[in-house]
Each structure stands twice: as structure tokens, then as C-alpha cells.
């Protein structure tokens with residue numbers, strides 16, 4: 001499940017600070033831009049999904065007070081597929097136990113300012129898995145150059 | 154001499170491939186841009202110097218056939234000073250033993266298409282040290298927001 | 307990496323022009339600007355996203371909170387975007403059904419606010 | 424991250440218009456283009472750097488090799504740049520004394536080549 005550290009892999013280790021999520025976006029943006037199979041629109045999907053995963057990892061480390069441990073973004077790109085693993089040390093969580101959002105037509109929807117990150121990440125990636133590590137979470141996302149699951153619901 | 158891995162440090166680990174030097178430039182560019190004390194011109198100095206150091210590290214690993222070990226760029230930014238360490242595992246070299254360039258006015262200057270990287274890096278940084286590690290080189294560069302050593306010779 | 311916000315007035319509409327990237331680091335500033343406008347009695351807000359290059363779920367959450375606050379004050383809340391990329395994010399999250407999105411500031415402000423609707 | 428090169432002719436000058444970033448990854452393509460021009464008998468080269476955002480020592484090295492090759496063929500080699508940033512790099516490396524640098528393509532090509540000089 002985990003990405004091996006091969007010569008083709010780029011690792012970014014960032015502190016648990018909101019300001020550096022933009023650096024993670026820049027790096028994944030450059031990696032995707034280097035693969036001509038990804039058009040601008042699909043590249044934007046990848047940037048957004050990775051941004052959500054890094055934001056969650058950083059926020060989880062901040063709220064669990066793991067400020068001195070870096071968050072890792074591990075990227076690899078191969079023949080029209082980009083794979084990214086975001087690793088945190090925030091103690092882990094159960095993504096299946098998250099309360100589902102109310103239906104769009106439900107006025108209660110407006111009570112939910114948060115909780116959009118993981119749904120977005122699932123819709124924008126072709127495959128995603130949340131893995132428990134010894135001290136946190138590893139989120140592995142695959143993106144294919146042709147949009148697979150980004151159609152409006 | 155070495156930069157400690159503190160919460161404020163951003164690490165980038167890249168494969169020994171020429172194509173990823175541009176990713177290193179993007180990352181250091183974003184870090185410097187986040188510090189308003191650095192103007193565009195000084196930011197460009199930092200990008201160029203770091204690009205030279207990463208290029209050397211990658212080329213050294215390629216020619217010593219260390220293709221599977223990553224090159225690390227470790228960046229930290231603090232109150233108008235940016236410090237970057239570029240670490241390779243290419244066996245090391247002696248920067249003092251490099252042949253000095255012929256004078257600019259010497260027609261033999263034209264025989265030297267290479268060897269401009271380290272002189273540039275020295276001129277653009279405020280302080281630089283080349284350190285031998287167990288298996289390679291660590292180049293530590295300090296940059297101050299006000300240009301210190303970038304005047305024409 | 308930066309977020310720029312300017313505030314203007316068009317008739318009874320207060321227009322927040324937003325540029326740059328709205329993410330976890332910058333979204334709080336947009337929220338603060340909306341709260342500031344409301345506290346100055348400006349209850350009808352247009353948030354112009356035309357110059358926005360990136361928005362994430364934190365940014366969407368701040369827009370939702372803006373809409374809620376505006377409704378609480380009996381005002382009206384409109385968004386401006388004609389960017390396919392941005393509209394797609396509203397669509398896949400279902401938020402296109404929640405927000406009143408116009409293709410330009412002129413179209414968003416053409417009609418006066420109809421509070422309570 | 425990209426390097427773009429187009430080739431044009433202005434009088435007896437062959438103009439290589441370069442855009443983007445010239446670094447260790449992309450410089451070999453510029454070298455190949457210069458070699459290709461020379462092998463087609465185009466011995467008087469103007470390399471227009473106006474659209475170059477970044478050049479490193481590898482890029483400078485390729486320009487030096489271009490100058491040398493052109494001289495070997497009895498041609499003339501000129502650069503175009505008015506960008507302070509780029510000119511500064513030529514200055515601090517002393518290469519401003521080695522290259523013939525003009526502020527625009529028009530000025531670089533205004534006079535015909537004077538081979539051997």
C-alpha cells in the first residue's frame with residue numbers, strides 16, 4: 001500500500017503550519033505539469049485533492065499537538081498516473097465513522113461548514129485509501145490523466 | 154553546521170534527475186516569496202544559487218552512479234535570513250582544489266564552459282560552507298534579505 | 307500564495323473583490339472581512355471570485371458561514387464566478403444549489419437585494 | 424519549467440528566440456538548436472533571451488559553447504537581453520566582457536555580420 005522510496009519519488013516534508021500547504025500545492029502542481037497526459041483541468045483536480053489531504057494532516061497534527069513532527073507528501077508520477085501519499089503522525093482516525101453530510105436540498109446542509117475535505121478528495125481522485133500507521137494516518141491517492149470520478153453527482 | 158530538523162524547516166527530497174531541479178527552484182522560490190523582507194531581485198539570487206547547488210548534487214550523484222539515493226534540500230527561513238542545506242551522497246569533493254578560472258580578459262576564458270556554478274553560488278550567497286559527510290557533501294548557504302555579495306566584481 | 311481582498315459599494319450591494327488563493331491559511335481573512343462588513347451594517351454582500359485562482363474546502367466553508375451570517379442579518383448573499391474550474395467545485399460539492407452564483411458583478415448587482423427571500 | 428525555442432531569419436542573421444528556463448535539464452536543447460543552425464550553414468547567430476525567465480551556469484556554458492562554435496565557423500554571435508536580472512548574471516560572471524549583448528533584436532541585427540571580427 002505504501003509508496004516505496006524509489007529514484008522517481010519526490011518527498012516533501014513540511015512543518016505543521018497552514019502556510020505551507022501552498023508549497024505542497026506548488027510541488028504537486030509542478031509534478032503533474034511535467035506529465036503532458038494531464039490537462040489543466042485534471043491537474044487542478046490533483047492540486048485540490050492533495051491540498052485537502054495536506055490540510056487535514058496539518059490540522060490533525062496541530063490539534064493533537066504534534067507540532068515538531070513533519071508531515072510528508074510523497075509523490076510519484078508514471079505514464080499518466082500520479083500517486084501521492086500524505087503521511088501524518090496525529091494519532092489516526094476512522095474515516096468510515098465520519099457523519100455523512102445532509103442532502104444538498106436539506107436546509108440543514110448549511111450547518112455544515114466543515115467536513116467537505118474528504119468528500120472532495122474522494123471525488124477528485126481515482127482511488128484513495130486511508131491507512132492507519134503506528135502513530136497516525138497515511139492517505140494514498142491515485143490520479144489518472146483522464147478524469148475518472150469528477151463528474152457532477 | 155548542519156540544519157536541525159525543526160518545525161520551521163521544509164525538506165525536499167528529489168531523485169538524481171536533471172528535470173527535478175526546477176521543482177527545487179519552485180520550493181525555495183515559494184519560501185523566499187513568503188518573507189516580505191526579500192525583494193524580487195534578492196529572491197532571484199537565492200533561486201539561482203540553490204539551483205546551482207542542486208544541479209551539482211544531482212550531477213555528482215549521476216556521475217558517481219548513486220541514482221537511487223535522493224538529494225535533500227533543507228530550507229529554513231527566519232527574520233530576513235534564508236538558510237538552505239543541499240545534501241548529496243556522491244562521495245564528496247574538495248572545493249578548494251578546483252582550478253580557478255582564467256581572468257575575464259584572458260581569451261582562454263572561452264575554454265571554460267563549465268565551472269561557473271560554484272563561483273556563482275559563492276557570489277550570490279552571504280555565506281557558504283562545503284562540508285564533507287560520511288558519503289558525500291553538504292552545502293550550507295545563508296542568504297540575507299539585503300544583498301551582501303552580489304555586486305559586480 | 308496570497309489572498310487580496312478589496313471592498314467596494316455598488317448601489318445597495320457591498321462587493322468584496324477576492325483575488326489569489328483561498329485555502330486554510332488565507333480563508334480566515336475572508337471570513338474576517340465578511341464579519342467586518344456585516345458589523346458596519348452592510349448586510350447585502352456580493353463576493354466576487356473572478357480573480358480567485360484556487361479555493362479549497364476551507365474556503366467553501368467560509369463562504370457557507372458568510373451566507374449564514376448574512377441570512378441571520380436579513381441580508382442577501384451572492385457570488386460571482388464565470389470560471390469553469392471554480393463552478394465545477396461548487397457543482398461536485400452540491401453547493402451550486404446553495405449559493406446564488408452570477409457570471410459577473412454587473413449581473414449580480416443588477417437587481418437590488420430582496421431581503422428575506 | 425519549459426524551454427521554447429523558435430528559429431527565424433532577419434537579413435543575414437539567424438535569430439533563435441528562446442523562452443522559459445535555461446537550466447541543466449533544458450540547456451542541451453538550446454545547444455542542439457545552435458549546432459543544427461550551424462550545420463545548415465547559418466553561421467551568424469542572434470540568441471534572443473528576452474523571454475527567458477531563468478538561466479543558470481549550465482545555460483551560460485551552452486552560450487559560451489555557441490559563441491566558440493560560431494567563431495570556429497567564421498561567423499558572428501550576438502545576444503539580446505534588456506532584462507536587468509539577466510544582465511546582472513552576465514556581469515557578476517564577467518561574461519558581459521565575452522558576449523556582444525544588445526537590448527533588442529532590431530539593434531542586434533541592425534548591422535550586418537562582420538565575420539572574423
Ligand SMILES: Nc1ncnc2c1ncn2[C@@H]1O[C@H](COP(=O)(O)OP(=O)(O)O)[C@@H](O)[C@H]1O
Nearest residue numbers: 056057060090092093114115116117118119137
Ligand atoms: N489525517 C487526519 N488525521 C486525523 N483526523 C483526520 C484526518 N483527516 C481528517 N480527519 C478528521 O476527519 C474530519 C473530516 O475531515 P474533512 O472532510 O477534511 O473536513 P474538515 O477538515 O473540514 O473537518 C476532520 O474534521 C478530522 O476530525
Ligand SMILES: Nc1ncnc2c1ncn2[C@@H]1O[C@H](COP(=O)(O)OP(=O)(O)O)[C@@H](O)[C@H]1O
Nearest residue numbers: 209210213243245246267268269270271272290
Ligand atoms: N556536490 C558535489 N559533489 C561532488 N563534486 C562536486 C559537487 N559540486 C561540485 N563538484 C565538482 O566541482 C566541479 C565544479 O563545479 P561547478 O563550479 O558548479 O561547475 P560545473 O558543475 O559546471 O562543472 C564540478 O565539475 C564537480 O566536479
